[in-house]
Amino acid sequence: MMSLSPSTFETIVPSRYVTFILPDSHHLHIAVLDSPASSAAGAFTAAMWIPPGRESDWIFSTFxxxxxxxxxxxxxxxLSRLILVGNSPSHPQPTSYNSTLHPSYSTALQQNLAPLLSALTPKSAFLGDGERPEVPLLSYEDEVVKSSVLEVCQGPCVGEMLIENVELENDGFKEFRRRLRFKRMPNFVQSQIRIRPKDESCLENLDTMEFELDKGVLVQPYLSPMVAGISVISQFLEGQLWDGFRPxxxxxxxxxxxxxGFLRAYLDFEVVGVEEDEVVLEVAKRYFGLGSDELIHLFAEDGFKYVKKLAKIESETSRFHVVMVDLDSNDPTMGVCAPPKEFLRKSVLLAARAVLHEEGVLIINAIPSSKLYYERLISKFQDAFEELYxxxxxNGENFVLIATKSKTENALDSNEGAFLSKLKLxxxxxxxxxIRKIPKNVDPAFDK
Incomplete structure (x- = not known):
């Protein structure tokens, strides 16, 4: 146990992270984090109970x-300060989890900790009469009922990553998924795919169950909207559908x-995938069924450099009808944020425009960290592209932006053809x- 002065937590220190074991308390582990944006003017503090059995999960055990x-x-x-309270992690990495095997904290234990939480509240949060404010107790809830870790591995670019099978339950509906998470952003699911048990009669032990992949459904919330964005150029694609044409x-x-895999299997696209970390590509092949064939080409390269390199090739064969961007920031101080700020550089945006076919479209997953960031994103894209949708x-988090290289006329109002019909299926x-068009100099729908 580390030695702490009683005055340690009296003030807010931006980004300070302190962990310790509480003596004489069944080895409870306490972690205190002050917000990077904290100031003397704000000292709102809250506590969160770590779900029993998940103490080793990166979500709860890392900065x-x-x-x-x-x-x-x-x-x-x-929040200026968040206090995590839970049992001491018994493993350095996330392990298999079953919620039915772990009882919740008792009300009595929570009440016993009230003096500790009060002592961990900064002085500036005290009321005018010197009375300590009540520290609200937050509970962490998600749909995960069980989890089974398949592998933890290290990538040269993304760092440590985890592949797991999870059992989810929502309103009584049970579903199984395979997920990929990065330690650098542990509360964010990088990729997931639906999986089906091979034996429906044995669903008790997730660790021993065998699954088959279900590639026909895009379960990541923003992927279906990204695919829907292709409809902006459906009229053009419809006019190109002759024998041998493949977008x-x-x-x-x-x-x-x-x-x-979805673009290849269900919309008959030829697809080029660029991922900076070669280990991520190996994980995709081994656990998520991503194949590399004559219609799926994979490259382990920096996406920005790849686009700039491709933009210099003056050949129609090197142009794309659709460019999809699904890149998130690797800066944890920004929380979950996409795209990374590096993508907004003028040179990168112009290169992305250059690799598009004249009638092509750029589709990007956006998770803005603030309204100001989103407005900046909108402005950058409108400067580089003709139209923006x-x-x-x-879900209160994701927006899909669709930027065109040329005017699309009234593609969204056009008569439905074979390609658009397939897309709607x-x-x-x-x-x-x-899909709505964002006129220039008009606020987007961030907070509407």
Whole structure:
């Protein structure tokens, strides 16, 4: 146990992270994080109980996981300090988890910790009469009922990553998925795919169950809207459908490869996937069923450099009808944010425009860290491209932006043809119908 002065937690120190074991308390582990944006003016503090059995999960046992929990807290005002309370982690890495085997914390134990939480509250949060404010107790809830870790491996670019099978339950509906997570952003699922048990009669032990992949459904919330964005150029693609024509897509960011496989299998695209980390590509092949054939080409390169290199080739064969960008920031202080700020450089945006076919479209997953960041994103894209469209994914987090190289006329109002009909069979029609054009100098729908 580390030695702490009683005055250690009296003030907010931006980004300070302190962990310790509470003596005489059944080895409870305490972690205290002050927000990077904290100031003397704000000292709102909250505590969170770590679900028993998940103490080793990167979400709860790392600085970056703690930071994401703080930044995504559902509290009415921004948190200055978040206190995590849980059992001491018994393993250095996430392990298999079964919620039914772990009882919740008792109310009595929570009440016993009230003095500790009060002592960990900064002085500036005290009320005018000197009374200590009550520290709200937050609970972490997700749909995960069980998890089984398949592998933890190290990539030269993304660092440590984890592949796991999970059992989810939502309103009584049970579903199984395979997920890929990075330790640097542990509360963010990088890729996931639906999996089906081979033996429906034996569903008790997730560790021993055998699964088959279900590639026909895009379960990552923003992937179906990204595919729906292709409808903006459906009129052009419809006019090109003759024998031998095959549209081409460039995907920057591969992850588990669900998007690449879907474009190849269900929309008959030739697909080029670029992923900076070769280990991620190996994981996609080994665990997520991503193949490399005559219609799927994979490259382990930096996506920005690849696009700039491709932009210098003056050949129509090196142009794409669709460029999909699914890249997130690797800066944990920004929380979950996409695309990375490096993508907004003028040289990168112009290179992305250059690799597009004249009638092509750039489709990007956006997770803005703030309204200001999103407005900046909109402005950058409108400067580099002819038209800009938007889909609000509806989860309060993701937006899909669709930028065109040339005017699309009234493609969204055009008569439905074979390609658009096929598209509406593969993704929800509601996403296609919700596409809206963002006029220049008009606020996007970030907070509408």
């Amino acid at each position: 970056s996981g703690h930071l994401q929990l703080l930044l995504s807290s559902p509290t009415t005002e921004p 081409k897509a460039l995907c920057l960011g591969v992850g588990g490869g669900a998007l690449l 938007e889909i609000d994914v509806g 593969t993704v929800s029609r509601s996403y296609i119908d919700s």
